[in-house]
Amino acid sequence: MNPQYDQLYQALTKVVGYIYPNEIELNWSILIVLYPYITGLVAGAFILASLERVFNVNALKPTYVIALLTSFAFLLVATMPLIFHLGQPFRAWEIMITPHLTSAMAIFGFVYIWYLMVVLVLEIWFDYRRDLVIWSNESKGVKKWLYKILTLGVYDISPEAVKWDEKLGYIVTVIGIPSAFLLHGYVGFIFGSIKANPWWSTVMMPIIFLFSAMVSGIALVMVIYIVINYIRKQKIDMLCLDTIAKYLFYIIIIDFTMESLDQIHRFYEAGESFEIISLLMSGKLFFTLLIMQIFIGMLIPLLALGFLQFYKPNEKLRRMIYLVTGILVLIGIFFMRWNVVIGGQLFSKSFLGFTSFKLSLIGTEGFLMASIWLVVPFLILAALLWLFPPWKKSPSEH
Template identity: 40%
Template sequence: MWPLVEIPPDWVLPNAAMVNWVFPNNTHIHWTLMVVIYPYITGLVAGAFVVSSLYHVFHVQTFERISNFALIATLCFGCFAAVPLLFHLGQPQRALEIYFTPHLTSAMSIFGYVYGSYMLLLMVEVWLTYREYFTEQANRATGIPRFLWTMLTLGVTKYTPDSARIDYRITTFLAAVGIPLAFLLHGYVGFVFGSVKANVWWATPLQPLIFLLSAISSGIAMLLLLYTFIHWRSGRPYDFAMIRWLMSFLWLAFILDITIELLEVVYVRYEHGHHWSLIGPLLSGPLFYSYIIGQMFVCSLIPILIGGYIVLTRVGGKILLYLANISCLLVVLQVLLMRFNVVIGGQMISGSERGLVPFHFDWFGKEGVLTAMVLLSMPFVLYLIISRLIPIFSDTGIAHQNSSG
C-alpha cells in the first residue's frame, strides 16, 4: 500500500541531510594539543636513549663522544614526558593514585608503572655515569658546595679503578634493560590508539610499530639538531664522521617509518571498504594540508632524498652539516605532524560515521598553543641547567670512557 500513498514534501529529508551529520554530544574534540605533545616527548625519550645505547650496549665507537649527551637529553625529555597529561587531567592532583590503586587490565594504568620504572633506571644510570665526577668535585670543593657534591655521592668520596669497572658493568646492564623499557614506554602509546576498535583511523595493529619507528627517527633528529646548535654556540669542532653515521641510522629508521605509514593508508585505500569511506574524506578534507602536503610530501619526501644523498655520496664539511640539519628539522616536524594527525584526526571522525568534527586551535588556554610551546621548551631549559653543573661533552671523570669492563 505504501507506493500508493503520497508523501508530503515536508516529510522528505533534504539531499544532504545525512552528510556531515554528527551526534549532538560529539561536536567537540576532547583530546587536544596536550595529548599530541605527550607522545611526541615520549618519542624523543625513546629515540635519544637508542643513540646512547648504541655506544653503551652495542659499543659503536663512533657515538662515544655523544653517548652521555644522548643520556642527559633522554633524562631531560623524560622529566617532562608526563607533564602534558597533568595539564590535560581535570584533577591532576589525583595523578599519583595510579600507583596506589593499580588497575592492571588498563593500558593507561600500566603507563604509570612503565614510566616510573624507566625514569628510576635512567636516573640511576646517569648517577653511575657521573659518580666519578661527583667524587672529584666533593673532594675539591669547600663549604656548602662540598656538602652538596657529597650528597650526590651518597657519602662515598673515594673512587677506585675497581669502582669504575663495577659502575661500567652496571650501567651497561641498565642500558640494555632500558632499551625494551624505552620501547615499551612509547609503544604502549601506539597500543592505546591502535586498540580503539571504534575508530577506523586508529584501529590498526601497525600503530605501535609506527609510533616506535617515528620515535627513533625524531629522537635521532632532535639530538643532531641539539648537537649542532651547542657546538655552534660554543665554537667546538664538529665530528663529521659521527654526523654521517647518525644520518645513516636516521635515514634507515625514517624510511621504515614512512613505508609502514604509507602501507597502512594504501592498504585501506586498495581494500576500498567501509573504512575508506570515512578515511578518504578525512584525508582529502581537514587533514589534506597537514597530512598529504605537510607530513607526507614536504616533511617526508625531502628528508628521504637529502638523507639518501648524504649516505650514498661522499659529501662532507659544511655542506654535510647544512643538509643534515635541514633533513633533521623536517623529520622533527614530520613526527610532530604525525602525532597531530593521529590524535586530532582520529577524533574528527564522528561517532555517527556520517560527518567530521571541526577542530579549532586554542591559543591561550590550559591546553592551548602557548602552553604547548612552553612545555616543549622546558626540556631544553633543564638541559641548559644540567650542562652548567656537569661536563656533558667532556671525557673528564666519566666512568664509561675510562673503563673497558
C-alpha cells in the same frame, strides 16, 4: 557567556554532515599531541645512546652522554602535558594507587617510573658517579653539596669500583633497550587498542610509534649536537654526525615503509570506515598529513639524507643539510602525532560527518601553554649540561 561554550557554539556551526551530539568537543587536544611526541623523543634519544654502548658503534661516542641527558630532560617533562590536561589534575595519583589493570593508560605510571628511575637515572648515575665524587671535592658552595648528595654517600672511586660502575651501567643499558621499546610501543598501544576508532585501531600503531620515536629522537640529538658545538665553538666530529645521519636515514626508511603499509592495507581492505577516512585524509588532514608529515617531514629528509649517502659535499654544507633535515624531521614527527591524535577525533564515530578543531592561543590547552612544554625540556637540558658537563667528564672505558 562561558568562553568554553562560545568555542563550542562556533564549532557547532562548522560541523559537516552528521556527528553524534557529544562529539562536537574535541576531547584530546594539543597537550595529548605533545605527550606521544615528547615520550617519543625520550625513547628515540635513549636508543641512540644505547647503540653506542651495547652495539659498540664507536663513532657515536661524542653523543652518548648528550643523548642520555636529552632523554632525561624530556622524560622529566613527559607527564606534565598529561597531568595538565586532566579534568582533575589533583587526582592524578589515583593512577598509581588503584591502577585498573585492563586499562592501557593505567600502566603508564609504572612504565614511566620504571623507565625514569630504573633505567635512565641509574644509567646516568653509574656513568657520572666517579665524576660526581671528583667534582664534589673540587667545587664550592651549593654545587659541592649538590654533587655530594648525588653521590648518595658512596665515595669509592677505586679502579675496582669504577669497573663495577661500568659493568652495572652496561646491564642497565641492556635492560633499557627493551624498556625504551616498551615505553613507546606502549604509547602506541594506547591509541591502537581503541576498537571504536578505525583511524587508531591498527596493530601497526605501536610499531609505527616506535620507529617514528626513533626517527624523532635521533634527529633531536643530531640537532642538539650541532647546536651545542656551535655555541661552544668546538669543531664537530663529522664521522659521528655522518653516522647519526646514516642511522637516521635507515630508520626513516623503515618508518616510512611501516606507515605506508598501514595506509595501503587500510585502502586495500576498504572496510566500512574507508569512505570517511579517505575524506579525512584528502580534506581535513590534507595540510598536516600530506604536506607537513609526509612531504616536509619524510620525503624531503629521505631525499636529502639518501643523496648524502652517495655524494659527500664539504663539511660546512653537510652540517647545514643535517641541521635542516633534523629540524624538518622533528616538525614532521610532530605533525604525525597531530594527525593521529587530532585526526582521530575529527570524524564522527557514526562515519557520517566531521567536527572541527581550532587551536586557541591561550588557556591550558592553548598554543602558548603547549610551547612552554616544548621549551622547558631544553631549559632542563641546558641546566643539566651546565651542572654535569659531558666535556669535563674523565674519559670512560666504553
